[in-house]
Amino acid sequence: MIPAADQIRMYRQMLLIRRIEERIAECYGEGRIGGFTHLYIGQEAVAVGAIASLHRDDYVIDTYRDHGHFLARGGAPKALMAELFGRSTGVCQGKGGSMHLADAQHYFYGGTGIVGGSIPIAAGLGLASAYREDDRITMAFFGDGATNQGVWHEGLNFAKVWNLPVIFVCENNFYGIGTDVRLSSAFVEVHKKAAGYGIPGYQINGMDVMEVRQRCEEVVRLVRGGSGPALIEAVCYRYQGHSMTDPGRYRARAEEELWRKRDPIPRLAKSMLAEDVVDDARLQELEREIEVEVEDAVRFADESPEPGPEALYADMFHDRYPSDPHA
Ligand SMILES: Cc1ncc(C[n+]2csc(CCOP(=O)(O)OP(=O)(O)O)c2C)c(N)n1
Numbered sequence: 001m002i003p004a005a006d007q008i009r010m011y012r013q014m015l016l017i018r019r020i021e022e023r024i025a026e027c028y029g030e031g032r033i034g035g036f037t038h039l040y041i042g043q044e045a046v047a048v049g050a051i052a053s054l055h056r057d058d059y060v061i062d063t064y065r066d067h068g069h070f071l072a073r074g075g076a077p078k079a080l081m082a083e084l085f086g087r088s089t090g091v092c093q094g095k096g097g098s099m100h101l102a103d104a105q106h107y108f109y110g111g112t113g114i115v116g117g118s119i120p121i122a123a124g125l126g127l128a129s130a131y132r133e134d135d136r137i138t139m140a141f142f143g144d145g146a147t148n149q150g151v152w153h154e155g156l157n158f159a160k161v162w163n164l165p166v167i168f169v170c171e172n173n174f175y176g177i178g179t180d181v182r183l184s185s186a187f188v189e190v191h192k193k194a195a196g197y198g199i200p201g202y203q204i205n206g207m208d209v210m211e212v213r214q215r216c217e218e219v220v221r222l223v224r225g226g227s228g229p230a231l232i233e234a235v236c237y238r239y240q241g242h243s244m245t246d247p248g249r250y251r252a253r254a255e256e257e258l259w260r261k262r263d264p265i266p267r268l269a270k271s272m273l274a275e276d277v278v279d280d281a282r283l284q285e286l287e288r289e290i291e292v293e294v295e296d297a298v299r300f301a302d303e304s305p306e307p308g309p310e311a312l313y314a315d316m317f318h319d320r321y322p323s324d325p326h327a
């Protein structure tokens, strides 16, 4: 059973991700955010439930759809918004943008624009933990499309050969941009795709944060105990287009409506109300708190300065990086 305070915390995180991304979409439409931006709306339960099963200092690595994981890992909404606005107060001083949020203080090794890019880096992080015997595990997020990439095969093979403490979490939302997974994958049961490397795979309901958390906790226990790598397929759905420029005309309306009924946020609200974890007044209070937090983040971003020309050459070379906080 997940304690009441944890349920409320997970609800709050999912709601924050949803509301901040709705605001991001508005700001993008107003031309205040540039570049590629991919929303996570609909998939919030995966990042929130999976990351809640980790220790504070386990490693997390991600894709370009990274706002939710960044926030679930403890990243600040202000630092996120300022990064999207290209401001010097952003988590990467405004030089990374939406797809490249990286926050070493929270052991969040970042988003990457390369499909499947998180997979080999996760194997590398796992190898570092094995060498250092630091008891950390690595959790890598990626989409269904990544499981057809060469790095998927190389990364999983390497992780198993070295029996590394890595959990590969595939967020199967059935589409890679506008292509249905059935048109791009010879085999669509993602959780079975690691069997060829002797890696166990588990399929979970990615629209139910309680299930995600519980099942991930079980897998985390095994992997931290030395079982070697594991694969989790979280079945989920994104409610928006692939990116801000995608009108999403390739999906049937009936399919979208079906998945909207499975929205993870009202689902958790309903179960918390049924179990007296919260009442309606508390839920409304949370909405208001988050509204304030989101508006504060937008204002902070808006009022922050852009990086100066000197920032062009800062953080470019290894000897100018701050020393590794985790070595
Ligand atoms: C190596 C590589 N190939 C192609 C692309 C272009 N691309 C960006 S996102 C994407 C679809 C990926 O789909 P999926 O892995 O299912 O993740 P989702 O967007 O559904 O979260 C593609 C093909 C890329 N960024 N990197």
Ligand SMILES: [Mg+2]
Pocket (backbone or CB within 6 Å): 143, 144, 145, 171, 172, 173, 174, 175, 176, 177
């Ligand atoms: Mg996908």
